[in-house]
Amino acid sequence: MRPILLSGHERSLNQIKFNRDGDLLFSVAKDKIVCAWWSANGERLGTYNGHQGAIWTVDVSPNTVLLATGSADNTVRLWNVKTGECLKVWDFPTAVKRVEFAPDGSKLLAVTEKRMGFLGTIVVFDIKYGEEPREQMVDQVEEPNLRITCTESKATVAGWSYLGKYIIAGHEDGSISQYDAKTGDQLENVQAHEFDHQINDLNFSADRTYFITASKDKSAKLMSSRNLAIMKTYVADTPLNTAVITPKKDYVILGGGQAAMDVTTTSARQGKFEARFYHKIFEDEIGRVRGHFGPLNTIHIHPNGTAYASGGEDGYVRVHHFDKSYFDFLYEVEREQLKK
């Protein structure tokens, strides 16, 4: 498995996303630039310029028409994927740590930071698309149609469950919440991870019925979107920054490493800057992919499960297309079940 090295960012990566078709890859970093890449060969398609601060988060609409980004310059921007034109700027009092389109693309959620007397919030905007051609400019709404304020512990990550029914959020104190996506009422709150160990990432399965969380407490958990039941736990030996569920194969990929601020005091061999593959069902570690020389901040998987990309503190994105052996690997019990 030879990786494609995407070296377009000058600072550490914050999030990378494949589009629904898997042909494009979007990456955001602390260097204020959004990059779009061809996932097949790693050629850079273009950049989206305009943010004034580090960009924390990116998401692309399911139809690959709109791109949303959230940044430390306290804005969420909406871009035309094709032209690179900035369509809309929403201003907030604090930085935006997470954006995500609803599964049908009709809504966008944004998680804002708690700072300077402002509580952390999750806001939801209605998104409008133009008539054919859909990329044409449309006036977007100014005000969010829903605002959830996190009084207990600020949300660090959030996403949409199946059918956009719930908003699932991970908090700074290591708990996971389920909100009604229509009313914003908190339905559940589960202390899934060790107390005061922040949830760093939250990614859904393809049908969004379950999701995986990555936490500073060195573990990742697989949880049900319906009732927040913890179904699996994956234990690593290093704080985790990111975790994804692979479609097609029953694996999960975890990434992390020594916290960025501690790295200079430790040797490279013990930084643990590897992508770790665990079996989703049996919770065993089955492999590692090395290459980064800084902690892994973000991993995203091709929607078909044929490739994954990882972005690190080292400023590189590495795209890996899986080999045959990846698809062939099966536990004996799985093979038996397939035969039946």
Next chain:
Amino acid sequence: MAPSFDTLSEHDLHEEEDEEIDFSDLKAQYEVKLEEGLDTFVVIDGLPVVPEESRQKLIKFLLRKLNAVGSTSEDAIFMPLNDKNMSEGFAFVEYETPEQALAAVKQLHGTPLDKKHTLSVNKLMDIDRYGREGRIEEEYKPPQLEPFKEKDHLRSWMGDPNARDQFALFRGDKVGVFWNNKNHPPENVVDRAHWTQLFVQWSPKGTYLASVHPQGIQLWGGPTFSKQKQLPHPFVQLVEFSPGESYMTTWSARPIQVEEGHPVLSYEEDGKNIIIWDIVSGKPLRSFVSYDLTAGPAEGDAQPKKKVQWPAFKWSADEKYVARMLQHQSISIYELPRMNLLGKTSVKIDGVMDFEWSPATVSREGIKQYEQLLCFWTPEIGSNPARVGMMSVPSKEIVRTRNLFNVSDVKLHWQSQGTYVCVKVDRHSKSKKSLATNLEIFRVREKGVPVEVVDSLKDTVINFAWEPNGGRFVLITTGETPTGSAVPPKTAVSFFAPEKIKGAPVGSFKLVRTIERKTSNAIYWSPKGRFVVVGTVHSQTSFDIDFWDMDFEGEKPESDKDLAANLQLLKTVEHYGVTDIDWDPTGRYIVTSASAWTHSMENGWNIHTFSGNTLAEHPTDKFKQFVWRPRPATLLSKEEQKQVRKNLREYSKEFEEEDRYAVDIANTAVVEKRKRVLNEWTAWLRREKELLAEEKDAYGVPDNVDDAKLAKDAPSNIEEKGDSVVEEIVEEIIEESEEVVV
């Protein structure tokens, strides 16, 4: 109206006084005890009964004794007379300070005044407290015997059917005791948070686990590690057991302050910082003030560096004697269990630097009576040569000495059975610039204790270790450190073995092999001998650990055919940041560990077999200490052990069968578990799909909304659709050249 000063009446002044309340209980509780004044008084009993005329004479005579420990005067001694003008045989004495009175009690009580009279000196306060009427029952009542309580079996762990070993693990704030399960995760016996403050330590035969607290030492044992003993030594820092677990030495940097009424400690212990305990009774036997070690005799004004001498007290093999050294002066040997100074005097040895007891009771050839041996050395003093001596105890006779020249340092290494003692002598050249090491090996069991000298070593020996119960040894030499160089010098590891000679019991020691250009600095022999691990510990850059076999069963090189050894490197492993290496008591496993006490990188412990196969790695956050539980000596006789060795193949068959069985069981369990987990997962997935379909219905979304999209945009199965191959032609200019055509 509140009373103002002007209108204040007599009544107002006494308003606060409420006469109805009875304060007597509070008064009794908070009454200030006016003892201070009487603390300087002592009562002396056991004096001769004399008439008034000679009373003054007696007082004068007594005064000489009393003034030896404090200062008092004739006026301060009151010796009452009865109606017959005779003294009563006691006197009251006032000292200047309470400390002096205390000293008088400590030092004069029980000392003889003359042949007929023995003084008994007590504090007046104590007489008042304990001797007052009613305090002591007139009639004797026999003490109540406590009903018998069955104690825990302290050696229960030896009865493990699989003969597994236990170990204690200290990480974070928790200490746990576990069974070693080879490559499987260890099985927990107990795990307790805050079990110890500083560290844990096993007793030498594994009976007790000692935990160290600011209040003292606690000993734990039995199948559930219940509390066995508490030894209250405030702020204790170091602990040492005697070899037979009967006694224990504890040390604190801070002198002990005993408060009155302490249940265990008494005035004896006040101001001391070493206590020797009797473990069975849990009582102190005797306490001492520790001596510091000085780097050398004080030279000029320079204050010599002080070091704690530890172990402060060294035990003879049968724990009948314990000795300590006052550096440069003497060795004091105490007899147990009374802890009295052997022969009432310390052994004066001018300049003594160090001593070591023989680790086993040795019988020298031609010596019939019981003896314990100890070895000591003295440096060159003036024109006298340095000297190594061997002393026989209890006779205190020096039975063997050897003079040495140009000595800068000496280390004494006894072989575990006391058969040899290797004196490692670091010698400097005349110019005192370069160092070399000689080994002077005393053959203790042979007639006249002959000495063999190994002087083939050109470099300084930094580490030396005898094979337990054997006659071979390993040493590490190092070259000179180039001044200003940050890289530590390379070291060389040398293996020595005795020559095989027909007739003679043990031939002379010969070098088997030297491995040059190593970084090793530590030697760990298997407790059963034969295997030795040589490693680099506490290093920033190298972490290699070599496993050697001294009796390799393969072909023996021609050059070694006369030697009782066949050296073979079995394996080299690396353990990043290794700080400690520990053999299990049976010599089957070895644990390498990286402790958070030394550094915070990749703390944890790895377990290997004796041959260097790594069985398991256990990275552990805030890992501090790994200690194997020692085993007591085997109960099998020599013949029985031989028998076991002979039939090893048969026994091993049995164990191998068991191992295979265990693996089978484990494998089936794993497969079963996986099957179950997989079925649970598929069931969950199916149910979730159904629920999702229902909800989609309710929302009015067509069931296949996602599927259709997936089918169109993202082929879910590559095999079916055929992999879409993107072919790219990339043109690159490799070289450009311009040719001018004329």
